[in-house]
Amino acid sequence: MSGPITPKVLIQAEDFDAAAEAGALSAGRKDVGALVTFTGLCRDEDGRLSALELEHYPGMAEAEITRIAKEACSRWPLTGLTVIHRFGKIAPGGNIVLVAAASSHRRAAFEAADYLMDFLKTRAPFWKKEHLKEGSEGSWVEAKTIDDDAAKRWTPG
């Protein structure tokens, strides 16, 4: 390894192909021992939701996720890192976010993917609004204390 690799970061409305993105991190390589892929999907919350709408801050979304991804690349010896976050209206069962981390060893790949997700939740400028199947307009999803606590795990002390 000759220093941290450059992560691939995409902010897009279109769907992504998690398998193809993950596969690209190990294809043709013989130094990747571990590949961890996290896919976040839209749930219907027991049939309550017709969709989630993700508002984002264009420009900052890419800048902030790139900062988080680069931090992960300097913290763990990754051979590849891809982060894709969608915006717009997403139906239940649809993809929202992908983190794929490759490394020689599994601990680095696991921790980097876990870290990325914790910080995407608390720092990436995206906001989810619920669209309900029935009744009035849905409401904005509230941020969870549990997510802030999860992100704090990565700070020593």
Next chain:
Amino acid sequence: MSGPITPKVLIQAEDFDAAAEAGALSAGRKDVGALVTFTGLCRDEDGRLSALELEHYPGMAEAEITRIAKEACSRWPLTGLTVIHRFGKIAPGGNIVLVAAASSHRRAAFEAADYLMDFLKTRAPFWKKEHLKEGSEGSWVEAKTIDDDAAKRWTPG
């Protein structure tokens, strides 16, 4: 959820399709919010290896991995869990092991996949022998204390 799901466990010489296995855990469902996939691949160790040969204990391999997978299903609220472990000769870049865990929430999916890998490393009856590109016969891979320590993280106290 009406109790722990039944994990899918396969011990095979053939390659697996990580993408298809992972996709099967969320396809057609609206209750899966998080899908974590771990793929373990054969490294060439800086060009040193021509292959890894995985010896296994038929019968016990499936029984032990099933025990570990069921333990994970009772410990975390998973909506799906697939574990595939290959045996035989595997070339650098080839797949060795797959763990795919699906859940409503990401923490459960991450922890279950991490747990599975820690216990596969220390309890699944598989042994890796290195085949070298040059020179004499390769040697058996030694078990690492770091893996034992990782597995101990899951035991309280």
Next chain:
Amino acid sequence: MTVEIRYFAWVRERVGTEAETLDLPEGTQTVSDLLSWLKNRDERFAHAFEDMDTIRVALDQEHSEHDQLIGNAREIAIFPPMTGG
């Protein structure tokens, strides 16, 4: 000092606009100064900023604290806690 202010999610809905260009009054030094001034503009802003602790701010697309100096920031974004991922 002229800045571009952007609002997102329920802050945007409450204030009723996505973005505006504003001349900040003399003496607006910190993020907190700006938020207090905005809160006093009208009822919509008062409603948006009623629980100041939940308000997040980015200066030129970087997360900032309320006690941070605005300095030369040209783009100031105001929004609720994020819920991406």
Next chain:
Amino acid sequence: MTVEIRYFAWVRERVGTEAETLDLPEGTQTVSDLLSWLKNRDERFAHAFEDMDTIRVALDQEHSEHDQLIGNAREIAIFPPMTGG
């Protein structure tokens, strides 16, 4: 008592066989008793079991400790620490 013994990985290579059916001598109660008896069979076994701490044993396909009773186990497997995953 007749048991089927199976050897794996470098234990298998050192003892020179994959499996054998053995009549255990009277008084062989624990896994440790069995390992000590095997170790004294010949030089190959002495070599395989020279570092007893590294030897793992499964009774009827379940991991067991050295101080565990063999009981009615029919299949006893002996192998080095696992390196799968």
